Amino acid sequence: MKKNIITISREFGSGGRTIGKKTAELLGIPYYDKEIIEKIAEKTGFDKKYIEQQGEYSPTANTFAYSFIGRNLNGVSNHDYIWAAQCRVIEELAEAGPCVIVGRCADFLLKDREDCLHIFIYADTEAKVERIVKLYGETGQSPERRLREKDKMRSINYKYYTEREWGRVHNYHAALDSGMIGVERCAELIAKLARGNE
Amino acid sequence: MKKNIITISREFGSGGRTIGKKTAELLGIPYYDKEIIEKIAEKTGFDKKYIEQQGEYSPTANTFAYSFIGRNLNGVSNHDYIWAAQCRVIEELAEAGPCVIVGRCADFLLKDREDCLHIFIYADTEAKVERIVKLYGETGQSPERRLREKDKMRSINYKYYTEREWGRVHNYHAALDSGMIGVERCAELIAKLARGNE
Numbered sequence: 001m002k003k004n005i006i007t008i009s010r011e012f013g014s015g016g017r018t019i020g021k022k023t024a025e026l027l028g029i030p031y032y033d034k035e036i037i038e039k040i041a042e043k044t045g046f047d048k049k050y051i052e053q054q055g056e057y058s059p060t061a062n063t064f065a066y067s068f069i070g071r072n073l074n075g076v077s078n079h080d081y082i083w084a085a086q087c088r089v090i091e092e093l094a095e096a097g098p099c100v101i102v103g104r105c106a107d108f109l110l111k112d113r114e115d116c117l118h119i120f121i122y123a124d125t126e127a128k129v130e131r132i133v134k135l136y137g138e139t140g141q142s143p144e145r146r147l148r149e150k151d152k153m154r155s156i157n158y159k160y161y162t163e164r165e166w167g168r169v170h171n172y173h174a175a176l177d178s179g180m181i182g183v184e185r186c187a188e189l190i191a192k193l194a195r196g197n198e
Numbered sequence: 199m200k201k202n203i204i205t206i207s208r209e210f211g212s213g214g215r216t217i218g219k220k221t222a223e224l225l226g227i228p229y230y231d232k233e234i235i236e237k238i239a240e241k242t243g244f245d246k247k248y249i250e251q252q253g254e255y256s257p258t259a260n261t262f263a264y265s266f267i268g269r270n271l272n273g274v275s276n277h278d279y280i281w282a283a284q285c286r287v288i289e290e291l292a293e294a295g296p297c298v299i300v301g302r303c304a305d306f307l308l309k310d311r312e313d314c315l316h317i318f319i320y321a322d323t324e325a326k327v328e329r330i331v332k333l334y335g336e337t338g339q340s341p342e343r344r345l346r347e348k349d350k351m352r353s354i355n356y357k358y359y360t361e362r363e364w365g366r367v368h369n370y371h372a373a374l375d376s377g378m379i380g381v382e383r384c385a386e387l388i389a390k391l392a393r394g395n396e
Contacts, residue, residue, distance in 0.1 A: 120367065122367050122368065124368065167367060169318065169320050169365060169367060169373045169375075170320065170322065170375075172373075172375070173374075173375045173378045173379065174372065174373065174374050174375060174379065175367045175370075175372065175373040176371075176372050177367075177368075177370070177371045177372060180371045181371065181372065181391065185391075189387060189390070189391075192387070193379065193383075193387075
């Protein structure tokens with residue numbers, strides 16, 4: 001069966017965004033990543049930078065800090081308000097036609113659609129360290145720690161909103177090691193899977 | 199890079215053995231499954247049926263029962279003795295040339311070889327139930343329970359000998375949902391990955 005919507009969940013530094021873009025090119029369909037932030041900004045009125053940070057921030061990672069998070073007049077936290085907008089944006093994008101969506105718990109939000117292909121991209125630490133240092137340069141923190149912290153936040157955020165384990169194979173149709181397979185070939189394989197038996 | 203040795207770990211009922219056989223056919227290389235039992239039998243003198251059972255039996259699943267397990271004159275349990283023979287057999291098979299090996303913790307035993315491709319095959323419960331009822335018929339136990347118990351044993355056995363989590367993506371180069379992708383296409387994808395950029 002042909003799959004119109006491809007969601008890509010990815011470890012930080014695994015090249016998941018690049019793979020998403022290349023897959024979209026191969027299939028000739030739109031790729032959504034930053035566009036999702038823009039659409040959430042339109043719906044909520046929040047600043048794009050703030051939405052981006054909130055998407056990575058986990059409500060349960062620091063309960064003390066969470067009590068200081070902005071809330072609207074109905075007592076809903078900004079984080080939950082952004083989440084509600086994100087759900088609508090992702091459903092609307094999927095409804096609009098074939099596309100590739102990277103991150104933002106799209107695998108969970110679209111889990112009941114039959115026309116979706118859910119992919120998880122990962123790699124070993126060595127490959128990810130090489131990639132983030134090349135792309136983003138060195139920082140005061142060790143690359144290993146940057147990887148750990150970023151993925152920990154993603155994992156807690158995912159668990160908080162979906163009650164599922166991030167990176168557990170059963171949440172996806174395929175999981176690919178981009179370090180061994182390579183970014184180009186991952187995109188080719190995903191495109192092949194999406195095309196079905198065409 | 200071309201991968202000569204393919205290890206396939208699989209959930210019970212996911213069609214991993216069939217996928218292994220088909221991959222071997224596509225690549226024109228031998229497929230090892232029952233042959234491993236025969237070779238362990240040659241090395242240890244144990245009966246093939248007994249070896250097969252021990253392979254699925256986990257030493258930690260029932261500590262009380264474990265104290266009654268047969269031991270040889272050096273105090274080594276039959277289970278550990280079979281495990282040691284299994285390690286040698288799998289290393290020898292990999293050393294002998296390209297092949298597909300299904301199960302038996304081969305992904306762990308060959309983890310340091312550069313020429314290996316490690317695959318995990320899984321599926322959702324519905325697909326696995328359909329498969330085991332078709333292949334093995336009904337039994338007194340519900341198919342869901344048969345799946346759970348078999349995979350639980352595999353998982354505990356794997357953990358006991360490898361100290362790794364069975365089914366965790368980082369132990370493999372790719373994980374494929376055979377229920378969605380289909381047995382034939384899984385084999386094609388694995389063969390494609392094994393061929394590398396040829």
